[in-house]
Amino acid sequence: MASNFKIKMLSDSSSDDDEIEMIAAVAIAKRRHKKFGRCGSIKGHATIWRDRLAGYDRLFHDYFSKTSTYPPDKFRRRFRMNRPLFLRIKNSVEQHDSYFVQKRNYAGVLGLSSLQKISAAMRMLAYGVSDDSIDEYVRIGESTAIESLKKFVPEGKQRGFPRMLGSLDCMNWKSKNCPVAWKGMYVGHAQEPTIILEAVASYDLWIWHMFFGLPGSHNDINVLDRSPLFKDLAEGRAPSINYSINGHNYTMWYYLADGIYPPWSTLVKTIPYPQENKHKNFAKAQESARKDVERAFGVLQARFVIVHGPAQFWDRDTLHDIMKACVIIHNMIVEDEHITKDIEDLNDDVSNEDWVKPSFERTIGIMEFIQNHHRIRSRENHSQLQKDLIEHLWKHQGSRKAM
Numbered sequence: 001m002a003s004n005f006k007i008k009m010l011s012d013s014s015s016d017d018d019e020i021e022m023i024a025a026v027a028i029a030k031r032r033h034k035k036f037g038r039c040g041s042i043k044g045h046a047t048i049w050r051d052r053l054a055g056y057d058r059l060f061h062d063y064f065s066k067t068s069t070y071p072p073d074k075f076r077r078r079f080r081m082n083r084p085l086f087l088r089i090k091n092s093v094e095q096h097d098s099y100f101v102q103k104r105n106y107a108g109v110l111g112l113s114s115l116q117k118i119s120a121a122m123r124m125l126a127y128g129v130s131d132d133s134i135d136e137y138v139r140i141g142e143s144t145a146i147e148s149l150k151k152f153v154p155e156g157k158q159r160g161f162p163r164m165l166g167s168l169d170c171m172n173w174k175s176k177n178c179p180v181a182w183k184g185m186y187v188g189h190a191q192e193p194t195i196i197l198e199a200v201a202s203y204d205l206w207i208w209h210m211f212f213g214l215p216g217s218h219n220d221i222n223v224l225d226r227s228p229l230f231k232d233l234a235e236g237r238a239p240s241i242n243y244s245i246n247g248h249n250y251t252m253w254y255y256l257a258d259g260i261y262p263p264w265s266t267l268v269k270t271i272p273y274p275q276e277n278k279h280k281n282f283a284k285a286q287e288s289a290r291k292d293v294e295r296a297f298g299v300l301q302a303r304f305v306i307v308h309g310p311a312q313f314w315d316r317d318t319l320h321d322i323m324k325a326c327v328i329i330h331n332m333i334v335e336d337e338h339i340t341k342d343i344e345d346l347n348d349d350v351s352n353e354d355w356v357k358p359s360f361e362r363t364i365g366i367m368e369f370i371q372n373h374h375r376i377r378s379r380e381n382h383s384q385l386q387k388d389l390i391e392h393l394w395k396h397q398g399s400r401k402a403m
Contacts, residue, residue: 055138056113064115079119080126080303081329085336089329090118099151116140117148124149125304125326149322166202166209167256167293168229168267170220173197173323176310188216195316197323198223200255201296203289206334212323213316220260230266234372246388252375254385256290265381268389282390300330 062069063083075083093114094100100114120140140148178186178193186193194216200209211227218226232238233252243250257267270287274280301308304326375381 052112052116052140053110055140056116059115059119059138078126079122081333082336085332086118086122089332090114093118097151100148112140112144117144120145121149125306125322125329127305164268164289165253165255166200167290168198168200168261169258169290169293169297170223171197171199171297172216173307173319174310175216175319182215185217186215188218190216195319196223198227198229199293199296199327200229201293203292204334205292205296205299206331207296207300207327210324210327213320220258221262224261230376233266233376234369236368236372245385246391248384248388250381250385256286256292258290262377263379263382264376265378265385266376267382268386271386278390278394282386282393285393296330300326303330303333 063075063079064087068075070078072083075086079086090100100117102113103111105111116138117140120138123138124145138145172188172190172194173196174190175186175193175195183193186195188194195212196214196216196218198209198211198220199207201207209229211223211229214223214226238253241251241253252266254266254268257269259269259272261267261269263269268286270290271279271283274283307323307326
């Protein structure tokens with residue numbers, strides 16, 4: 001009789017029949033447990049009867065049924081996203097990896113549902129909690145919770161700075177379980193083992209670029225030298241762009257950066273000790289806009305406590321997958337919630353022609369690569385771009401402030 005009950009895939013339009021079938025499956029599982037007692041697939045291996053179906057039933061009625069116990073705002077706060085987005089992620093993960101699809105074992109007993117596995121992974125990311133605390137509510141074992149997390153994580157022109165892609169900076173993630181043999185190269189200015197995340201973020205907190213995994217002994221310049229941030233630009237595969245600022249033409253995008261970064265034509269830094277009003281105006285605008293990436297780091301760590309506290313895992317590939325998953329889900333939440341702000345457009349003298357055109361040209365030769373490399377690191381272009389932005393900002397902001 002148990003084989004006649006099949007749990008349907010959950011959606012926003014879950015019917016009452018699904019709940020009836022699940023209640024029946026829970027009752028059957030309890031009767032089976034009373035009849036056969038505890039047993040596992042490994043002979044002599046002690047098992048714990050967690051009543052997984054009851055755990056699913058509680059999770060479903062708390063958050064996913066039509067008459068859920070907790071309202072949408074509680075779901076948003078506890079899962080770090082709205083329910084429709086969570087269900088979209090769930091359905092995509094199920095299609096990508098059959099591990100998350102609910103199955104029966106050889107004894108005909110229903111296993112963990114995708115809701116339980118994905119909820120366990122999301123709560124470990126969001127709260128940084130141990131698998132034991134997940135077990136108490138979701139009814140999922142330690143090894144299964146960790147396996148679910150590892151399988152889940154791999155699968156994500158404004159403000160006076162024309163054609164600025166975002167702000168660039170680095171963040172350090174503490175490594176609690178760093179092997180003793182590696183500590184020497186992972187200890188940097190934080191005086192404890194860390195792993196570095198380099199990221200580019202825009203004003204809406206969207207993270208456009210991430211490069212993660214270098215030991216904490218590196219500074220931001222060392223990370224930039226090893227980063228693929230300008231790889232496409234150096235190889236001639238980046239989208240072409242032509243724009244004008246203060247009467248000068250430019251063909252490369254740029255990022256806002258702090259003082260430690262080198263004076264490259266693709267990086268715009270502040271003025272350390274501005275004296276003139278124009279320079280003070282530029283420094284204030286640059287430093288304000290540059291905080292976007294730091295805000296993104298703050299929101300990322302607040303949203304996913306697992307990357308705020310010390311890393312519990314030691315395997316570098318696993319840590320990379322966790323960080324990448326958090327960034328992807330963060331961007332999905334930003335997109336889902338349409339985080340926008342009314343920011344004054346200061347680009348009225350910037351041409352919108354020749355915006356982004358994909359390139360299908362041949363692979364460049366070594367000499368062209370070297371020329372592009374020098375263009376990216378040109379100090380002269382860096383100085384000229386900074387001067388033009390100073391004049392551009394003063395024209396649009398400074399004159400009105402002076403009135």
